[in-house]
Amino acid sequence: MRDAVTTLIKNYDLTGRYLDRDAVDTLRSYFATGSARVQAAGVINSDAAGIVKEAGSRLFNELPELIQPGGNAYTTRRYATCLRDMDYYLRYATYALVAGDVDVLNERVLEGLRETYNSLGVPIGPTVRGIQIMKEIIQERLSAAGVTVGGLIDQPFDHMSRQLSEISI
Numbered sequence: 424m425r426d427a428v429t430t431l432i433k434n435y436d437l438t439g440r441y442l443d444r445d446a447v448d449t450l451r452s453y454f455a456t457g458s459a460r461v462q463a464a465g466v467i468n469s470d471a472a473g474i475v476k477e478a479g480s481r482l483f484n485e486l487p488e489l490i491q492p493g494g495n496a497y498t499t500r501r502y503a504t505c506l507r508d509m510d511y512y513l514r515y516a517t518y519a520l521v522a523g524d525v526d527v528l529n530e531r532v533l534e535g536l537r538e539t540y541n542s543l544g545v546p547i548g549p550t551v552r553g554i555q556i557m558k559e560i561i562q563e564r565l566s567a568a569g570v571t572v573g574g575l576i577d578q579p580f581d582h583m584s585r586q587l588s589e590i591s592i
């Protein structure tokens with residue numbers, strides 16, 4: 424599992440280079456956004472369960488067929504498993520946000536996930552929508568808390584969405 428700094432060092436070490444101007448720019452922007460990343464993680468961690476719950480109700484409100492007979496999140500067990508998956512996405516997105524790198528998502532979350540979902544009939548489109556709804560909720564909460572993070576929040580959520588759906592969003 425890598426963060427922005429270890430990824431950079433690994434790349435330079437592979438070719439035996441000193442850190443050049445590009446590397447320094449990358450490091451500068453990572454450290455310049457560090458405090459915003461940590462603040463964002465703080466806002467998420469202060470109410471992760473609430474964010475997941477709210478995302479679930481918005482998702483099922485938008486796509487009620489998911490929780491009706493025949494829907495993949497129908498039955499208490501599958502409903503709970505769906506919310507558990509959203510909780511995984513949120514928690515790992517927070518790690519990636521702080522690390523400034525999506526490596527943790529590739530390694531711990533996305534590896535083999537499409538195949539698992541396809542074999543269980545878990546619909547990808549609505550899952551991606553759930554991930555995007557969590558991103559929206561966090562953006563709303565951050566701006567309500569007066570925390571300005573620009574596009575930082577987008578990175579981990581959009582990465583998961585893209586990798587899951589293999590389409591550009």
Ligand SMILES: CCC1=C(C)/C(=C/C2=NC(=C\c3[nH]c(/C=C4\NC(=O)[C@H](C)[C@H]4CC)c(C)c3CCC(=O)O)/C(CCC(=O)O)=C2C)NC1=O
Nearest residue numbers: 489495496501504505508511531532539543545549550553
């Ligand atoms: C930390 C990394 C990690 C991830 C990401 C993960 C996902 C994951 N979600 C699963 C199931 C599932 N995932 C969902 C999710 C949904 N169904 C819907 O209709 C919605 C669109 C969506 C919620 C947003 C459901 C309902 C199941 C159960 C499917 C079944 O057993 O029939 C399964 C199959 C095993 C199980 O039931 O636990 C895995 C492995 N597991 C992991 O360890």
